[in-house]
Every structure is written in structure tokens, then in C-alpha cells.
Amino acid sequence: MKRSEFVILIFSLCLIIVTPIFFRNEYFLHLLILGALFAQLANYWNLLDGYMGLINFGYAAYLGIGAYTSALLSIHLSFPLPVCMLLGGLSAGIIGVLLTIPCLRMVTFSTAIVTLAFAEIARIVATSWTGLTKGEMGLWGIPSMFSGQSKIPFFYLAFSLLFAGAVVLRWIIRSRLGIAILAVREDEVAAITSGVEANQVKLLISGISCFVAGITGAFYAHYIMTITPGLFSIGYTIQIMTMSLFGGKGTFAGPIVGAFLLILLGEGFRFMEDFRLLIYGLLIIGVVMAFPTGLVGAIDRVRRILWLGGKRE
């Protein structure tokens, strides 16, 4: 680990620990919790798409599957919550692997639409299976993780999940597996001839990525305590994608920066009422037109201009 990375690590840890002490505002904490959840999702979407090049436009489906599995288990069978969350993650991971099997044979952009179609099917099933999911009414009365009204325990849990997720992600990328992932993205045929089991790598990474999405969905369910089939909708997927691409696809810091920035900016424009989303959209267009490689790419470019090193493009 480089020294600059170590400094950033310690600094962000301190910031996380200190924030709830100084900001008692529940709404602000809520936004930060959402930011952490979305950062986690954007990170692992980035693992699948940015690092491995397996485009997934139905990522919200795994979020929804994790949320519904965990919520239903805790309501009907009253399992302990950590077990529910783990099972939610596992079910999302297994379904993710199963869906990746047909995708292995397809060309790049086809997987995008197969996953999108799968998310739509999942949403329609969740909407019409009213006996189990209560349909559009949404599932409510999901047990909360912590008793009491305070958001601070949720805050610490969300950020420790994000932290653990980021560390695991970093470890995956730096390991032999990470090299295999990048090789598969750059040239699959060359990777296979060099002895990389491309299909196994794809299945494994899809499994990991969808497992994390499921866990995050389960956390969301036990945090908000009501869930609707809207959780499966393409809107969430697009939000996750936007965050990841806005910060910089295929970079480590990009999705995290993008997630927090977009969540906070989205709320920051709330005083503009009806014009809020309009400005949000214009901002996305503006930033992409100015920095096509994402914000992190832009920072790297500035550093290179100033002779401070920074990664080559």
C-alpha cells in the first residue's frame, strides 16, 4: 500500500467516525447512509462492468431480490436478521450466476438487454404475485435492525459495510484474480489462450457482485422498513450506473465519489423544487461533456498537467 493511499484511508475512517458526533441532523445522516449504500452498489456494478466488461443493466433486480428475500424471511419465519440478510445476499448471488450462464455465449451489448429484461420480469413478478409480496401496495412492517429512532447505529453499520466492501474490492483487483478480470475485459481470446478460465472468472465475479447487491438490498429493507416493487425498476439501475460512470468507470475511487456527490447534489437542488431533476440532468450532461472520462479521470489529468504524477489514461 502506498503512503498516499494510507493517508486517505486513515482520513476517511476518521471522517466517518467523527461525522455523527458533529452532525446530529437526522436528515443529513439519512442522506449519508443512502450515499454509502449507493456507493457500495456503484462499486460492485463497477467491478462487473468497469473492470470485467460484463454489462449489466438489471442490477436493481438483485437489490430487489435481496430486499424481498430478507424481508419475507424475517416477517414470516422470523429468522434472526443477520441470517436473513445473508440469505438475501446468497439468493441474489445464485440468481446472478444462473443469469450469467446464458450471457456467456452472447456478444457484449446483448448481455445489457438480457439483464434489463430479467429485471423487468422480476419487477412484474413482484408486482403481480400479490399473495406473497402485496404487489404495488408494498411490503411493510419489516423488522428494523436496531430498536430506537436514532439513525447513528445504521450510519456506522452502513459505513462499515461500505468500508469492508471497498477493502475486499481492492483486494480482488490487486490479486491474481484481478489480473484475470482485466485480461478478460481487454481481450477474452488472448486471456483464454494464456490459461485464464474466462467463463469461471465471469461466473465468480457475477456471483460476488450480485451477492453484495443482495446484502445491500437487505440492509435497505431493514433500514427503510417498507419496500415496493419499484426497487426492481430500471430507474435504480440507471442511478447506480450514472454514479459509477460520473465518477469514472473502471477506477477505484470513481464510483464512491460519484455516489456521494450525486446523492448530495440531488438533495442540494431541492430548493429549486420542480426544476431539481432538470438541473440534475443538465449537470450530468455538462460534466460528461467537460470530462468524458469521469471526475477521477479529470483529477488525474490535472495532476499530470501539474507534474504531480497521476495515472496515465
Place this chain on the structure above:
Amino acid sequence: MFLQQLVNGLIIGTMYSVVGVGFTLIFGIMRILNFAYGEFYMLASYGAFLAYSELNLPLWVVLPSMMMVLFGIGALTEKSLLKPVRQRTLDWSVPIIMVTLGLQIVLQNLALIIGGGTFRGVTTYLKGSLDLGWVVVSYERLLILGVSVILLIVTYLLIQRTKFGLSMLAVSQSRDGALLSGINLQRVYTLSFGLSAALVAVPGVMLMPLLYVYPTVGQVPIMKAFAVTLLGGMGNVEGAILGGILLGISETMASAYVSPLMKDGVAFAFMILILIFYPAGIGPYLQQMHQKVVHR
């Protein structure tokens, strides 16, 4: 009953073909997914609503004028928003997809602010229906069928027979090769983006009585466009035409024999099933068959 559903599916399917052809064209040429595509549909729908029911213009004026307006909007979008991104970076596929995502949000909210969230629309363009005994078709659906079939034929001829169409095909086959043969890439991009928007204007006008118009109506056609593009093979025009018809028929069948709620779900499941056996879509297989027949 079965024949009735088949005819209904066929008619709506030809409209899906039009939607799909416009989308797949842009994918083939620029290798991007245009997320603002549904919003072009929405703009055309609003335009048709204003022109037809507020200004009382006849349909044969509304349809071509909307196509021209959308052609302008599409070409302008390409020139003002996408061209600068292309000039700034070499690997521009992903940034351009992002720009179209942003454009989608902007256009939806613009429509919401200006027009409000209410559902608008006209009940029908044409009243009455044709009763053939074994099947009943309303005149409006016949009109939809006629317009889309003519449009598909014209588009097909435009691509296969004109110089501009051939240059589009060349770009979609190999960007570098096209550049080396002296094709003006920028011009092809701008005109084909305009053409794609003009194509989706037709469903925008014609389907307005069926789907109504509201700010997020674009979600419906873009899902169909995704499905058709995938089914037909990415960037494959013939495949998209057949894919649209298949999607239309499978949707109506699903809604008649399974459940109207599950309509989209069954159609998508059918699509994934086809893709398991034909991973590249049906378009390439169609071309292979065509070649076999021709060379025999």
C-alpha cells in the same frame, strides 16, 4: 379469437419494428445505446397532441411535419451534444451513453414542468372498423399497419439503394474502412441520428390514441426498442423488422392467453428463450438463410 389476436399482434408488431429499426440503426452506426430515444417518442407524441387536437390540423399534415421536426431535433442533438464529446475522447461510447441518459432526465422534466403530469391524448384518429367475418380490425389499426409498412419499405430502400444508405452500412461494418473510402463520418452520424429520431416520431404520432401521452411515456417504447434490437441482432435492420413483429405477436398472445398483467414479462421471457438458442439474435441467421437461397 386466435386469428384476431394474431392480426392485432401483427399490427402492433409492425409499429414495434419501426421503433426497433430507428434504435438499432444508431447502435449499428455509432455503437451506442440512445437512452433519450423514448423521449424523442414523447416529444413527437406531445407535438401530435398539440397539432391535432389544439390546432385541428389533419393527420396527413401532422405526421410528416412531426417527422421533420424530430429529424431536426435529432440532428441538432447529435451536433451540439454528442459531437463535442466525440472530439474530446477516443473511447467515446460510454460518455455518449451518459449524455443520452442526462438528456432523458432533462427532457422528461422539461415536459413535466411545461405540460404537467396529466395523461393527455385523443381518443381516435379514425372511427369505425372493418368486419371481415373471421376478424374485426378498426380502421385506425389498418392505418397504423399501412403507415408502418410503407415506412419500413422506404427505410429499407433508403438503406440498401441510396448512396447515403450505403455509407451508413459501410460505417456500421467498419468505421476505419469507411473513413478510408472517403465517407464523411460526421455527416453520417448527424444524418443517421436525425433519421432515427424521425423514425420514432411515427409511432409517437400513431400510437398516441392507444398509449396516451405523459412525461414518462418514453419508457414504454424504449423497452420495446431494447427488446427488438436484441431479438433482431444488434445493429441488424432486417432482424429488427422481424423481431418487432415477433415481439408484437408474443405480447398479444401472452396478454390473451396468460394474463394482461404478465404481458411484458412473458414477452421478455420468450425473448430470453430465443436468445439462448440464437445468442447473436435472429438477424444474422436470417441473412445466412437468404444467402443460401440466393446462391442455390
